[in-house]
Amino acid sequence: MPFTALPLLPLPVHEEHAAGEFLLSAATTLSCTPGLEPVAIGLQNALRPATGFHLMFDAGDADISLLLDPGLGQAEYTLEVSPGKVEVRGGDAAGVFYGCQTLLQLLPAAIFRTAPVAGVRWAAPACRVADKPRFGWRGTMLDVVRHFMPKREILRFIDLMAMHKLNTLHLHLTDDQGWRVEILRYPKLTQIGAWRRETQMDAGTDAGSDGRPHGGFYTQDDIREIVAYAAARFIDVVPEIETPGHVQAALAAYPELGVQGHAMEVYTRWGINYNVLNVEDSTVGFFNNVFDEIMDLFPGTYIGIGGDECPKDQWLADPRSVERMTELGLDRVEDLQTWFIAQMDKHISARGRRIFGWDEILEGDLAPTATVASWRGMTGALSAARRGHDVVCCPDNLAYFDYRQSELAAEPIPVSIPLTVADVYGFNPVPPGLSPEAEHHILGGQANLWTEYIDSPRMLDYMAFPRLCAMAEVLWSTPEKNLPGFSTRLEAHLSRLDAVGVEYRQSAGPLPWQQRPGIKGRPETVAERAAHIAKIVASIES
Structure with missing residues (x-):
């Protein structure tokens, strides 16, 4: 028997094939266990547009039944399709929802279109699928700072994530180049900080700019809706508010938060910025107030506090910052970042939440509840897990989807090393060398979509897909790999993306309108990237 005869993505844990098929028709009915009504309505809404079938609810013996099963675990489901009936059973509502996503994939790809499609036989093959996710954190980080994505595009991206059984959207909401979330107590964060006068067009210090203002932000009502x-x-x-570096948009709005305290504009360049927050109690209080509003908007456990790429130069050169070190009993300027992160942690933890930061936060002592995003290779994951911290793995060489997708000269604005679908599929979020106890701290992983050079939803499609299909399988399915089998299922899955309208990268390379001729980017060789990572590893280990 082939590795899988069902074109499902991500690959389920177990499948059995049976004779016959279930035929969806205008007479098909739907029922659900009490409490599953929202999931049932979601399935009804997914099936209706392309088929034109209403799928009326029937409390009796319905054709499609959605059921809770206490014998199944969290997010676990079974799907049984027979010629006369479909049953989706889940350990919870999430499990039933994931079972419904699998059912949709068993139908013709046209089911994903949003208007009636004529001449399609809406049949699903008889089978039994038993499935559950490998990891609890199956994520995508979307940077909406460097290039703003309107709310409608965020909602569309959420739909695409759900289609792939991804369950965590990490929204990078603030940085040097913009502040994207309304804070009622500090209105200038968006009045001033959400807008920059122009945007850098290429990489490097000599790169030109487009001369065109750029900006946008989400109101608090927008965030509640998202x-x-x-x-x-x-x-x-999961929201991320950067501290204590990557903050020039905040400094443009409120200069008193900075070390130098003078007026500046929202940053128009890419790369690491030397302007950082000062370490006064008043600045800590400001960001505590910001996080209070953020926590009111985002009810989840994790609150991102950034912590990455924070130069210490301004602190070291500033007499008041050096004086603060003495006041706080700190021996090194590096300890100021640790102290600042600790203040954020204390405040956020007091509200029953957990901070989530990039692996630079490992450079100092952390509260046990701090969760680390390991992006500079997997060394941060090893270090954090061994120290008892939960980890989300997103190493740049396997999970940074702003990286170019081949060596082709036509790749748009090529960044760093090539990262192919096959490379992503080969990613294992659990680094070797961990004890079984430490392995439990690996929550999962995520793909990171930085948008310096992703300046439109069309380019987001190109950079995300189909690599995000591979990441979805990595994070959901068992660790065993079969690249030919995955490639066959992916080929079938692309027809679903076509139906949804995703402008994914073709296997042959970018289409003419996906190219950006004349913008050289910042490509690296694998050897250059390896040397850079080696330096990072040495700094982490020290």
């Missing part, structure tokens, strides 16, 4: 929309699809939204 969070609720995601929750209905069993996706948690």
Whole structure:
């Protein structure tokens, strides 16, 4: 028997094939266990547009039944399709939802279209699928700072995540180049900080700019809508507010937060910025107030506090910052970042939440509840897990989807090393060398979509897909790999993406309108990247 005869993605844990098929028709009925009504309505809404079938609810012996099963675990489901009936059973509502996603994939790809499709026989093969996720954190980080994505595009992206059984959207909401979330107590964060006068067009210090203002932000009502929309699809939204570096947009709005305290504009360049927050108690209080509003908007466990790429130069050169070190009993300027992160942690933890930061936060002592995003290779994951911290693995060489997808000269604005679908499929979020106890701290992983050079939803499609299909399978399915089998299922899955309208990268390379001729980017060789990572590893280990 082939590795899988069902074109499902991600690959389920177990499948059995049976004779016959279930035929969806205008007479098909739907029922559900009490409490599963939102999931049932979601399935009804997914099946109706392309088929034109209403799928009326029937409390009796319905054709499609959605059921809770206490014998199944969290997010676990079974799907049984026979010629006369479909049963989706889940250990919880999320499990039933994931079973419904699998059912949709068993139908013709046209089921994903949003208007009636004529001439299609809406049949699903008889089978039994038993499935559950490998990891609890199956995520995507979307940077909406460097290039703003309107709310409608966020909602569309959430739908695409749900289609792939991803469950965590990490929204990178603030940085040097913009502040994207309304904070009522500090209105200038968006009045001033959400807008920059122009945007860098290429990489490097000599790169030109487009001379065109750019900006946007989400109102608090927008955020509530995004969070609720995601929750209905069993996706948690994790906000990230950068501290104490990557903060020039905040400094443009409130200069008193900075070390130098003078007026500046929202940053128009890419790369690491030397302007950082000062370490006064008043600045800590400011960001505590910001996080209070953020926690009111985002009900999930994890609150991102950044912590990455924070230069210490301004602190070291500033007499008041050096004086603060003495006041706080700190021996090194590096300890100021640790102290600042600890203040955020204390405040956020007091509200029953957990901080989530990039692996630079490992450079100092952390509270046990701090969760680490390991992006500089897997060394941070090893270090954090061994120290008892939960970890989300997103190493740049396997999970940074702003990286170019081949060596082709036509790749748009090529960044760093090539990262192919096959490379992503080969990713294992559990680094070798961990004890079984430490392995339990690996929550899962995520793909990171930084948007310096992703300046439109069309380019987001190109950079995300189909690599995000591979990441979804890595994070859901068992660790065993079969690249030919995956490739066969992916080929079938692309027809679903076509139906949804995703402008994914073709296997042959970018289409003419996906190219960006004349913008050289910042490509690296594998050897250059390996040397850079080796330096990072040495700094982490020290």
